[in-house]
Amino acid sequence: MSDEAIGYDAAHIEVLEGREAIRKRPGMYVGSTGEFGLHQLVFEVADLAVTEVLAGRAGAVGIVLTADGGVRVCDDGPGVPVEAAGHTRGPGLESRLTRTVSRTEPDDRRSVHLGLAGVGPCVTNALSSRLTAEVRRDGVRWVQEYSRGLAVTAPTAVGPAVDSGTSIAFRADADIFRTVRYSFAALAQRFRELAFLNRDLDITLTDERSPGEIRSLRFRFPGGPRDFVAFLDARSGPPVHPDVIGFEREDPRMAGTAEVALRWCAGDEEQVQSFANSRPTPGGGTHVAGFRDGLTAALNAYARRRRLLTATDPDLGADRIGEGLTAVVSVKLDQPQFLGATRAQLGDTAVRTGVAEAVREHLDSWLEAHPEQAAAVVRRMLQGSGAAGGRQ
Structure with missing residues (x-):
C-alpha cells in the first residue's frame, strides 16, 4: 500500500461537540433510535425534576404524554436559575439545555440518574424537533424555545407567575427516531419502580393522546x-x-x-x-x-x-x-x-x-x-x- 493511500493527518479528524455530537451518534447517548432511546429522552428531563423532589425543593413530578405526540415534564420546585434574569447560583436554564455536563453536586447515595448517559436534558433538546422550556421563579414566568438543540428565542419574561416550578415540553425528532410513539406501560414501569425505591417521590404519569380516554397513574409508596x-x-x-x-x-x-x-x-x-x-x-x-x-x-x-x-x-x-x-x-x-x-x-x-x-x-x-x-x-x-x- 502506498504512502499516499495511507496518508492521515489532522485534516482527517472531525471534532464534534455538544448537539452536533449527539445528533451524529444518538445511540451513544440514548442507546438506540428505537423505542428504548425514545424513552431515554423522557428520563433525561425527568432526572432534573426527580432530583428537585429528593432534595426537598419540590413536592411532586408530573409527566404528560400530550395530544400532539410530545411530552411535558413539570415540577413544583423553585424553578431552575435563568441566566437572563441574573441568576448565577447553579447551572442555569440555557446551560442545562445546551451543555453535556451541568451537575454541580457530586454523586452520592441521594443521587438518582434516570438517563442512560447521565449528561442531562441537553440530550433531549438536541434530539427534539421542538422544545419549550418554562421557568416560574421569583414571581416571573420565563419561556425559551429551541429547535433541534438550537435556541430559537432568548429566555423571555412573558408575565407574572403565581407559583413556581420548571416545565419542559418537547417533541422527539422524527428524522432521527424510528418511532416517536411512547409506550405508556414502559414509562409507567420505570416511574413506578422509582417511586417504590424512594418514599419521598410523588410522580404522576398522564396520557392525553386519545381524546376522551385520558388515563393517569399516580406513583407514591410510603412503604418503599x-x-x-x-x-x-x-x-x-x-x-x-x-x-x-x-x-x-x-x-x-x-x-x-x-x-x-x-x-x-x-x-x-x-x-x-x-x-x-x-x-x-x-x-x-x-x-x-x-x-x-x-x-x-x-x-x-x-x-x-x-x-x-x-x-x-x-x-x-x-x-x-x-x-x-x-x-x-x-x-x-x-x-x-x-x-x-x-x-x-x-x-x-x-x-x-x-x-x-x-x-x-x-x-x-x-x-x-x-x-x-x-x-x-x-x-x-x-x-x-x-x-x-x-x-x-
Missing part, C-alpha cells in the same frame, strides 16, 4: 420496597406467610445503605429485582450475591437449630430457597462501582459482605420472632428436597 414486593406478589399466587419481611441498614464499610424486602408465595417462580442508586441492575452483582449468601445462611442455621435438618442432611440449596421467592434488593452508595459501560452489574466488593450480614441477621431475627410463619417457609422448602424425602 415492602410495597414493591406486595405489588410483584399480586401475580405470584397466595403468600406462604402474610408478612413482607423488610429492613434498611446503614453500613459504613460500603459507604451506603442496603434496603431489602422479601416474601415467599405458593408459585414456583423466583422474582428478585435489584437496584443500585435506584438504577436497575439486571446483571445482578455483589448486592445480589450478598443477599443470597445471607438468605442461605439464615435459613439453614434456623432449620438446624429447630432440627428440621439433621446433622446428616444437606443444606437447603439456592434452587429450593428461590422457589416462590419475591425480593427487592436496593443499595444506595456514595461511590457505586459498576462493571461495564451499561452499568447493569454492581462490582463493589464491600457490598457483598455488608448485605450478607444484614440479611442473615435480620432474617434470623424474623424467623425466631415468627415461629409459625418460619415453619411454613422452611417446610415448603423441605418438601421435595433430599432431606425431606429421606425422612418420609
Whole structure:
C-alpha cells in the first residue's frame, strides 16, 4: 500500500461537540433510535425534576404524554436559575439545555440518574424537533424555545407567575427516531419502580393522546420496597406467610445503605429485582450475591437449630430457597462501582459482605420472632428436597 493511500493527518479528524455530537451518534447517548432511546429522552428531563423532589425543593413530578405526540415534564420546585434574569447560583436554564455536563453536586447515595448517559436534558433538546422550556421563579414566568438543540428565542419574561416550578415540553425528532410513539406501560414501569425505591417521590404519569380516554397513574409508596414486593406478589399466587419481611441498614464499610424486602408465595417462580442508586441492575452483582449468601445462611442455621435438618442432611440449596421467592434488593452508595459501560452489574466488593450480614441477621431475627410463619417457609422448602424425602 502506498504512502499516499495511507496518508492521515489532522485534516482527517472531525471534532464534534455538544448537539452536533449527539445528533451524529444518538445511540451513544440514548442507546438506540428505537423505542428504548425514545424513552431515554423522557428520563433525561425527568432526572432534573426527580432530583428537585429528593432534595426537598419540590413536592411532586408530573409527566404528560400530550395530544400532539410530545411530552411535558413539570415540577413544583423553585424553578431552575435563568441566566437572563441574573441568576448565577447553579447551572442555569440555557446551560442545562445546551451543555453535556451541568451537575454541580457530586454523586452520592441521594443521587438518582434516570438517563442512560447521565449528561442531562441537553440530550433531549438536541434530539427534539421542538422544545419549550418554562421557568416560574421569583414571581416571573420565563419561556425559551429551541429547535433541534438550537435556541430559537432568548429566555423571555412573558408575565407574572403565581407559583413556581420548571416545565419542559418537547417533541422527539422524527428524522432521527424510528418511532416517536411512547409506550405508556414502559414509562409507567420505570416511574413506578422509582417511586417504590424512594418514599419521598410523588410522580404522576398522564396520557392525553386519545381524546376522551385520558388515563393517569399516580406513583407514591410510603412503604418503599415492602410495597414493591406486595405489588410483584399480586401475580405470584397466595403468600406462604402474610408478612413482607423488610429492613434498611446503614453500613459504613460500603459507604451506603442496603434496603431489602422479601416474601415467599405458593408459585414456583423466583422474582428478585435489584437496584443500585435506584438504577436497575439486571446483571445482578455483589448486592445480589450478598443477599443470597445471607438468605442461605439464615435459613439453614434456623432449620438446624429447630432440627428440621439433621446433622446428616444437606443444606437447603439456592434452587429450593428461590422457589416462590419475591425480593427487592436496593443499595444506595456514595461511590457505586459498576462493571461495564451499561452499568447493569454492581462490582463493589464491600457490598457483598455488608448485605450478607444484614440479611442473615435480620432474617434470623424474623424467623425466631415468627415461629409459625418460619415453619411454613422452611417446610415448603423441605418438601421435595433430599432431606425431606429421606425422612418420609
